[in-house]
Amino acid sequence: MKQSLKIGILGTRGIPNRYGGFEQCAEYLALGLTERGHKVWVYNSHTHEYQGSEWNGVQIIHCNDPEDKIGTAGQFLYDLNCINDARKRGFDVLLQLGYTSNSIWYWRWPSYCPNVVNMDGLEWKRSKYSKKVQWFLKHAEKWAAKHGDVLIADSKGIQQHLMATYNKPSHYIAYGADVFDAPDTNLIQPYNILPHQYYMLMARMEPENNIELIIQGYIESGAENSLLIVGKTDNEFGTLLVNRYGQHNGIRFLGGIYDIKAVNNLRYYSSMYFHGHSVGGTNPSLLEAMSSHALIAAHDNVFNKAILETDAFYFSTPADVATIIRKHSNKAAYSLLIENNLNKIRTQYSWARITDLYEQVLLDAVR
Numbered sequence: 628m629k630q631s632l633k634i635g636i637l638g639t640r641g642i643p644n645r646y647g648g649f650e651q652c653a654e655y656l657a658l659g660l661t662e663r664g665h666k667v668w669v670y671n672s673h674t675h676e677y678q679g680s681e682w683n684g685v686q687i688i689h690c691n692d693p694e695d696k697i698g699t700a701g702q703f704l705y706d707l708n709c710i711n712d713a714r715k716r717g718f719d720v721l722l723q724l725g726y727t728s729n730s731i732w733y734w735r736w737p738s739y740c741p742n743v744v745n746m747d748g749l750e751w752k753r754s755k756y757s758k759k760v761q762w763f764l765k766h767a768e769k770w771a772a773k774h775g776d777v778l779i780a781d782s783k784g785i786q787q788h789l790m791a792t793y794n795k796p797s798h799y800i801a802y803g804a805d806v807f808d809a810p811d812t813n814l815i816q817p818y819n820i821l822p823h824q825y826y827m828l829m830a831r832m833e834p835e836n837n838i839e840l841i842i843q844g845y846i847e848s849g850a851e852n853s854l855l856i857v858g859k860t861d862n863e864f865g866t867l868l869v870n871r872y873g874q875h876n877g878i879r880f881l882g883g884i885y886d887i888k889a890v891n892n893l894r895y896y897s898s899m900y901f902h903g904h905s906v907g908g909t910n911p912s913l914l915e916a917m918s919s920h921a922l923i924a925a926h927d928n929v930f931n932k933a934i935l936e937t938d939a940f941y942f943s944t945p946a947d948v949a950t951i952i953r954k955h956s957n958k959a960a961y962s963l964l965i966e967n968n969l970n971k972i973r974t975q976y977s978w979a980r981i982t983d984l985y986e987q988v989l990l991d992a993v994r
Contacts, residue, residue, distance in 0.1 A: 632665045632989060635716060637709040638724035638745075640692075641671025642682060645885055647831065648911040649724040649745075652802055656722075657685040659982030660989075668716065670709040688712060702728040710735050720989050726771030727764065733774040741992040744775035746785055746797065769793065777992045779985075781909045784929050798988050801934075803981035804914035804972050807891040814892040818881065820853065823958055827897040827921075829857040829890070829912050830904065832865030837903030837926050842872050844948020850877065850956075852898065857890065859883040894919035898956050901948070902931065909934060914976050917968035922958045924951045938967040 636653050644650040657667045661684045669685055671677070672692035680687050690708040694701030706729035713721055714737045721740055723729060725747045736742050746768070772778060772789055778797035780786035786799045812822060826845065830836040838856065845854045860869050860880055872878050884890050894900055900921035904910045905928050913934060916923055925931040927941040940951045955961070 629664070630990060630993070632660075632719040632993060633717065634660060634665055634667045634989060635670070635713050635718040635721045636667065636724065637670040637713060637721065638706070638726075638729055639670070641675040641677070641687070641689075642669050642685070643677055645676060648802065649747075651911050652745075653724060655803060655978045656982055656985055658683060659978060660986060661685055663982070663986055665986075668718070670712070672705060703731065707732050707735065710737075713737050719993050722985075722989065723771075723775075726767050726775075728767075730767045730771035730774070733770050736774065741776040742774070743777040743779065743989060743992050744771050745779045745781065746771060746775075746789060747781070777988060779988065782930055783933055798984070800981060800984045800988070801909040801976055802911045802914055803978035804911070804918040804976050805978050806969055806972050807895060807915075807919045809888075809891075810895045810920075811888075811892055812896070814889050815896055817889075818855070818879075818893070820855070820896075822896040823898045825853045825855055825897060826850070826899045826901065826952065826956075827855045827857065827893060828901040828903060829894075829916075830902075832858055832860055832862055832868060834864060835904070835906045837905060838868060839871075840942075840945055841901045841903050841948055842868070842878060844942065844945035845877070845952065846872075846875065847945055848949040848952035850952050852956075853877045853879050855893065855897075856880050857882075857884050857893070891915070891919045894921045897921055898958050899924055899952065902926065904931070906930075909976075914972065917976075918972045920965050920969065922955075922961050922965060923968070924948070924955075934971070935968065938964040938971075 636657060639649045639653045640646045642654040644654045653669055657669050661667050667685050668688055670688050670690055673689045674692055674695055690712055692705035710732050718740050721737055721742050723744045772793040772795050778795055779800050780789055780797040781801055783799060786797050789795050789797045828841055830838055854877055859882060869880055873880060894916050900916045900923050902913050902923055902925040905926045924940040924942055925935055927943045940955055942948045
């Protein structure tokens, strides 16, 4: 009979997801592991809009998070608060999603249980960070790699990096997605668009996501259909983009959208979905675009190509984007690319399969 584990999940702002990839991962894993008979606790920021102590069978622990008062430093204190609480909980295993602001506290990690760490992307390569911050993040990665009992890499590239840099093996487990098969044009009507008559990208407003490059290529193409940009624009780079391009007739900044049905329909009915992420492993929004029947144009890098293979168009410059828009916007002509990506979701990246892989790693770590 399979062992039932007491599992703690920390490293995110909490569930249900209102922020990003790790929150999405925590949400699906927590639900899936609970359905498999485990007891799961997820750490939430005390500022999270969901204030309940339980969510769909998952226990929620709210910890003080001063980020809204003191900025980025608050993330480190929030993680410390979560770790200190975890030391008293008696978990069988602790799953840490990311290392950016919690590996500095490795000496406080609970020693009574295995610490399983998802090593995230190559955070120290992100151009938004200063040289000092990049230096710190490289050390943070080292602390996590050295002190994590079990490491998880969300891409083959990260797995190879961990072995080459730290001589540390890791389990390759990507993010997950489920095939979206419930299109409803009513859910895109509030955005004043017509099916297959707009382009779309969805990303955090960060330079390494190549949003400005895509915008420049879109403008260069002379396209008549709009470019929808989904993502919160309240940071410095987002504000810069809005000020620089917000007056262009075809460019529409929609802000953050957290209704997954609305987002899935926007992706489904787009004529082309642009994925500009260039740093990190398997990006959740890419898998979700694949699962939403999107025709994808992606930034040309090893991480995106490892997932999409030959079933996408690739760009490195604004001119590439312009060419893709001019030559390949007829989505109906590329049904084979779309179907190939859907098959990848079904066979490699379904949340059921990803949860099974995580469950096995957690069980093995405890044994």
